[in-house]
Amino acid sequence: MQLTLWTYEGPPHVGAMRIATAMQDVHYVLHAPQGDTYADLLFTMIERRNRRPPVTYTTFQARDLGGDTADLFKRACRDAAERFKPAAMLVGASCTAELIQDDPGGLAMGSGLTMPVVPLELPAYQKKENWGASETLYQLVRTICTGIPMPERQAITGRRPVVNLLGATALGFRHRDDVTEVTRLLDQIGVDVAVVMPLNATVADLRRLPEADLNVVLYPEIASSTAGWLKRTFKQPHTTVVPIGIGATRDFVREVATLTGLDADAAVATLSSRLPWYSRSVDSTYLTGKRVFIFGDGTHALAAARIATEELAFEVVGLGTYSREMAREVRAAAELLGLTALIADDYLAVERAITEAAPELVLGTQMERHVAKRLGIPCAVISAPVHVQDFPARYAPQMGAEGANVIFDTWVHPLMMGLEEHLLGMFREDFEFADGASPSHLGHGHAAPTATVERDTVMVAATEAVATLDAPPGELVWGPEAEAELKKIPFFVRGKARRNTERYATEHGITAISLETLYEAKAHFSR
């Protein structure tokens, strides 16, 4: 039993819904109690979809449990088949139906359905949303493509290579725009896209998957297992680089070119993004060494870590993911940065880690956006779980050259501009520069001014909690001058300054912290 307040991922059947909803002619019959229909609103409200997800729920009730829930399921299958006439039917159970063991797969097979039926076994008490999406995509492709003869692929000479894009789903973080951007990018280097799967795909499209020269794995959490099966079954290679950030986009282009026999240098030369110049322009000097905390799904957290260090020269002070499937990769990336990765789906643990790291920018999910807002730290959202804001009206991909531009803007925008930050540092006592003064280009109310005191208390409380581990309470006393000086330090590093000073004092046997101690500690830790 795990105590959860907010969850990063929904149950696995929501992952299956993301596949079904992305496609045009698949229907999902879900054995589930009433209430589980809430999942529809994720798509109709958060993503603003203009049609209901293609899902029929049996919505059984307590009184049905004594009777025949199996018959209810069969009837739901037949009714859905007749009303929606899907080209393929997914069938499965949500958490509660899993317990009553009606065997939706077997029941559907016995319902006289004429279209292909894909039984989904998504263990709700072990697995989560992304796994559910991945497994559904895999089972669907396997069911539809099994038995298709190995296509006779022509050598790639005198024609444009053809690829499939795998993994973009409904309710995905910027999936819609990533598909457009990657399609453009590939076109630019002379590569055509055959099938995008599952976003806007039909079952007929699925049958064309084996024809392509290469599969592009856009989101490994969702598409890796499918790409692996296609590789084993149809000898189709697949990409391993996710083109988020300009460096990764270059690597991706190089990988595609190599796998399809194109001139890799020439392909990379077609790329143009503003990010490299914007990052090198002197205005961006103030970004150097900005302390950032990164948390998200595996793919986006890894990409963010690379962009932050290589492309913006930030200092990553925390890196983590809720995707246990990608824990190994994230741990390795963190280790290279001298960090221990945070692998957790407990948002309170993430909040504690953020508080402790006292970053200047949080790159996270909607959960971290709330945490950052509470702590008064600027934040940009880089990953699902999504919110209505993550489906902007404008074109805002994360992938490719344009994605790099979007990321530059999105991450830099919440920060204080260079000179403004300096002035804040110089004139701490100007009343307009009180703690929580937000960057002037963001107007009032960005960082809730009333939260200032509370925020500081949170920071101090957190750092004190840490400090007490080293020194029993009561042993260290802050002199009034030192305490006043501490307040002149920007709030986002104040907690760290307090902690460092106290650590320095403890290590040097100092019990009364004076101005001297504060600056001694500053010099000591800045080495």
Added chain:
Amino acid sequence: MTAIASGLDAAGCRDLPVLRERGQREVFCGLTGIVWLHRRMQDAFFLVVGSRTCAHLIQSAAGVMIFAEPRFGTAILEEKDLAGLADANEELDRVVHELLARRPDIRTLFLVGSCPSEVIKLDLARAAQRLAGQHAPVRILNYSGSGIETTFTQGEDACLATMVPTCPPPTTEAAQLLIVGTIADIVEDQFTRLFETMGLRDVAFFPPRRSTALPAIGPNTKVLLAQPFLGDTLRALEARGATLLPAPFPLGVAGTTAWFEAAAQAFDIAPDRVADALAAPAARARKALERQRTELAGKRIFFFPDSQLEIPLARFLAEECGMVPLEVGTPYLHKEILAAELPRLAGIQLSEGQDVELQLDRCRALAPDLTVCGLGLANPLESEGFATKWSIELVFSPIHGFEQAADLAELFARPLRRRMRLAV
């Protein structure tokens, strides 16, 4: 799966055509009630014992994630909890222990049953008893908000019903008025003032703002329901000797007036005094309603079932705003509780339960001017050209009483006005 039952009452006075349907129900489960109950009772914590789906539902239904650490959470059942109930109980004890250690401000902990906990027959009543012994003075209660037993607002009903037996007996013989059902704080304050003006000072509200400030309940308790979805709570109150004051619900001017009059009559308050107290706010509300009435009059409205508020809402919109209800759907039709409402909807098609596909077919065929429905249906219907009102807003907004009557009408007028304005 569809049956039309007419002349359903032996009494014959409520000869209403009710369409009863069984099929896919596009409604929330009772866990959703936690979203407002935890705000109402600020010293209570709601611990759902359920699955990841339950946690995801509440988080999604809450719409926005709540800023502070919320006063609700989910103890998510895992594979090993399903293997043996003994272990599940041990695990639950551990989670409760951790939770209460971190939240010493909590005075009442509700263990909330879910579909999976009901199906595996995890006995939360016994767990609550066991844990109450270990965590006194924290009260530990339990109820089920599971989708196999409760629809949306029935979660509040189940929660309140479980609180009733913990209410103290009265210490006096004096009759006391008890208002039952969560209403907005501001509405409670308005109601309190109006009752005082009428000379009724000792009015209790249930659920209370603090979970420990429980009202006394006994044979002298007179119950006035503020919400129509409280059947089980009413039965629990009646079991303690309380009596129900039959009244329509305090929605709109007519409903609110009749609601106050029912209370006044039971407490022998002179009609003149009641009329004096209600005259000014009622006149104000009628005046405020004029604008929406001109916008809503003659407009045809279709209700999908959601909160059980549909019937009083349809009565208000028909009587006071001139709207024409085409079909009024409700998850459950509680005839006793709605006794003062139903005759006022004579001749209007009512439906109970749901087969969402068939109901959508009917809705499309009738082409209403405004459709009241849940969040899963609203945007798809809008994209088909139908104006919609999300029903969940009717549960999350102050809509009761005189001062809110125009606000309530405004919730229905705004989608129509918006469509008139838009030129895109």
